Amino acid sequence: xxxxxFFVVRIGLDLTMVTLGFLLAYWLRSKIRxxxxxxxxxxxxxxxxxxxxCSAVLxxxxxxxxxxxxxxxxxxxxxxxxxxxxxxxxxxxxxxxSMALGSGFFYSRQILIYAAVLITGLVTFSRLVFGSFIGGxxxxxxxxxxLIIVGTGETTQRILRKVHAAPDLGYKVLGxxxxxxxxxxxxxxxxxxxxxxxxxxxxxHLNELTEVVxxxxxxxxxxxxxxxxxxxxLDVVALCDDxxxxxxxxxxxxxxxxxxxxxxxxxxxxxxxxVKDVGLRGINRVMKRTLDLVISLLVLVxxxxxxxxxxxxxxxxxxxxxVFYTQIRVGLDGRPFTILKFRSMRNNAEAGGPxxxxxSDPRRTLIGSFIRRFSIDELPQFINVLLGDMSIVGPRPxxxxxxxxxxxxxxxxxxxxxxxxxxxxxxQVNGLRGDTSIAERTRYDLYxxxxxxxxxxxxxxxxxxxxxxxxxxxx
Numbered sequence: 401x402x403x404x405x406f407f408v409v410r411i412g413l414d415l416t417m418v419t420l421g422f423l424l425a426y427w428l429r430s431k432i433r434x435x436x437x438x439x440x441x442x443x444x445x446x447x448x449x450x451x452x453x454c455s456a457v458l459x460x461x462x463x464x465x466x467x468x469x470x471x472x473x474x475x476x477x478x479x480x481x482x483x484x485x486x487x488x489x490x491x492x493x494x495x496x497x498s499m500a501l502g503s504g505f506f507y508s509r510q511i512l513i514y515a516a517v518l519i520t521g522l523v524t525f526s527r528l529v530f531g532s533f534i535g536g537x538x539x540x541x542x543x544x545x546x547l548i549i550v551g552t553g554e555t556t557q558r559i560l561r562k563v564h565a566a567p568d569l570g571y572k573v574l575g576x577x578x579x580x581x582x583x584x585x586x587x588x589x590x591x592x593x594x595x596x597x598x599x600x601x602x603x604x605h606l607n608e609l610t611e612v613v614x615x616x617x618x619x620x621x622x623x624x625x626x627x628x629x630x631x632x633x634l635d636v637v638a639l640c641d642d643x644x645x646x647x648x649x650x651x652x653x654x655x656x657x658x659x660x661x662x663x664x665x666x667x668x669x670x671x672x673x674x675v676k677d678v679g680l681r682g683i684n685r686v687m688k689r690t691l692d693l694v695i696s697l698l699v700l701v702x703x704x705x706x707x708x709x710x711x712x713x714x715x716x717x718x719x720x721x722x723v724f725y726t727q728i729r730v731g732l733d734g735r736p737f738t739i740l741k742f743r744s745m746r747n748n749a750e751a752g753g754p755x756x757x758x759x760s761d762p763r764r765t766l767i768g769s770f771i772r773r774f775s776i777d778e779l780p781q782f783i784n785v786l787l788g789d790m791s792i793v794g795p796r797p798x799x800x801x802x803x804x805x806x807x808x809x810x811x812x813x814x815x816x817x818x819x820x821x822x823x824x825x826x827x828q829v830n831g832l833r834g835d836t837s838i839a840e841r842t843r844y845d846l847y848x849x850x851x852x853x854x855x856x857x858x859x860x861x862x863x864x865x866x867x868x869x870x871x872x873x874x875x
Contacts, residue, residue, distance in 0.1 A: 406534065406543070407683040410467065411458070413526045418457045421519030422450055429511045449493075457489030457519065464488075479524055486520050535568030544572040548616060550606065550636060551579050551624035555650050559624055560600065574616050575601035577609055579625050609639045623649045641812050687854055692792050695861070696785040707779055710771060714743055717766040721746070724780060729797035731821045734814070737789040739797060740780035744768030775868050781823045793857045794822025795845035796833075806838055813838075816845045826856075829863040 461467065464481040490512055538544065547563070549556050556576060563571045603612045613621065623636050633649055640647050700707075711723045725743040728736050744764055764772070771777045784790040790797070795816040798806070806813045827833070827844035848856070 404683050404686050407467065410527075410530065413530055414458060414461060414466075414523055415454060417522035417526050418454045418519050419450070421522050422453055422515050424518050425511045425514035428514050453489070453493035456492035457486060460485040460489035460492065475528070478527065482523050482527075483520055486516055486523075490516055535570075538570030539567045542570070544570045545620060546616070546618040547571055547573045547620050547622060548575060548577060548603065548613065548618045549573060549622050549624055550577045550609065551626070552576060553624070553626050555624040555626040559622060559650060573600060574618055575603040577603050577606055577612060579606045579628075606636065606639075609636065610643070613640060613643050613645055618645055620646045620648060623647065642814050642818075644818050684852060688791065688852070688857065689788075691854065691857060692785050695792055696782040699779075699782050700786070703779060710742055710767075710776060710779075713767050714765070718743075718746065725777075728800060729821065730800055730803045730817060731789055731797055732817060732819065734803075734817050736800060737784070737797075739790075740783055742771055742777040742780060744772045744777045778823055785823065789820070791820040791822045793824055793826075793848075793860045794820050795825055795848070796828065796841075797821035806842075810839050810842055812846060813842050815849065816842060819849050824860060824864040826860055829860055829867050831867075 461482070464485040466478070466481050466485060494512070534543075549559060560573065563569075563573060603616065609621075621640055623633060625632065625636070628636075637647050637649075714721075714723050721743055723743060725741045725745065726738050727741075729739045731737045745768060746765055768777075781790060782792075785792055803813075803817075825845060826848035827841040830844060832841045832844060848860075
């Protein structure tokens with residue numbers, strides 16, 4: 401809840417400052433009146449262009465990562481992102497202004513210069529004030545990130561020193577996991593730390609990491625094993641694979657230079673390599689659910705007539721069976737749910753047990769081949785989305801029998817069930833549907849889970865519409 405309020409207030413402050421910046425720039429230009437290119441417009445036109453311009457700047461801020469809920473950004477880095485966002489946003493504003501008004505510009509060169517300076521200054525100032533306020537709340541224990549550190553060497557001491565020196569970031573160290581020998585004591589005092597912050601709990605040995613994480617439920621695990629080999633680091637990450645926790649590695653110099661395909665963040669200047677992220681947490685989960693509700697409602701309302709027509713055709717072509725086909729699938733956290741589809745197979749087609757659908761499956765009805773080819777049979781799953789069993793985008797759900805089989809043979813397979821199942825997914829829009837590799841699908845599903853964003857979901861939705869008409873693996 402705190403993250404949601406934080407997100408809304410930050411966007412609200414930015415919107416207020418951006419709007420105020422444009423209005424002040426326009427007011428200054430009207431008072432100074434340099435040149436003869438100042439064209440006052442009617443209030444409706446002014447409000448239209450102002451709204452488009454503010455939206456462009458906020459979208460630019462989003463693109464520059466200013467609404468990511470990450471801690472430890474330097475103020476200089478944030479200021480750079482604000483400047484880049486303002487410049488990009490104003491370029492878009494000019495283009496929108498030009499398309500809307502032709503030769504009659506609402507923004508003169510002076511207005512744009514004033515707006516750039518004012519918006520940058522106002523947004524920076526408001527973020528400094530808001531950041532100080534949030535920092536004060538975090539010092540008092542609000543919205544803390546719970547950490548477990550793996551390692552007991554000098555690297556761990558360095559991280560503890562940074563965490564202790566920046567209480568406004570809201571990190572809470574739950575304890576330390578020993579990487580070499582099993583601890584013989586429950587606490588350990590670290591040299592170089594101030595009194596009152598030098599003693600930390602020893603939670604167990606590295607071999608017990610999975611149980612430790614399950615018991616203490618941290619938000620992040622930081623691996624601080626100086627000099628560890630790549631194989632050792634991968635083993636540590638594997639211990640957290642099936643758990644809803646982010647994993648970051650404090651790299652040595654060589655690891656930092658040779659790191660590829662990972663994101664590098666920082667903790668007040670210390671580089672941390674993110675090797676396992678939990679993208680759908682806090683505000684991200686709220687945003688995804690909101691997107692699901694809005695789009696699924698629109699789809700069900702707009703396509704209600706075609707869906708009724710399909711239902712009638714199903715009954716006419718095979719009146720002995722129901723319109724909908726229901727089946728138990730495995731969803732979030734391994735929980736079973738009932739999935740809805742338009743029936744495309746003959747009644748009692750699975751009397752002999754569940755099985756894969758083949759390209760020339762003789763069990764399909766007269767209309768079944770058509771609705772499966774264009775994924776029309778999946779439309780009732782938008783009801784599953786409304787009920788909260790599924791999401792529009794996510795890993796495709798499987799039957800319990802297959803989940804049990806794949807979990808035994810495919811590494812990290814059960815991580816797919818840390819998020820809701822989807823009607824479509826990153827694997828499906830990349831051609832991995834039908835008779836394709838389950839292991840390859842799993843890799844695409846895990847990439848989606850760890851790299852989720854609203855734009856990523858929208859991209860997959862748009863690609864899904866294209867795939868409906870081009871995919872040859874739909875049958």
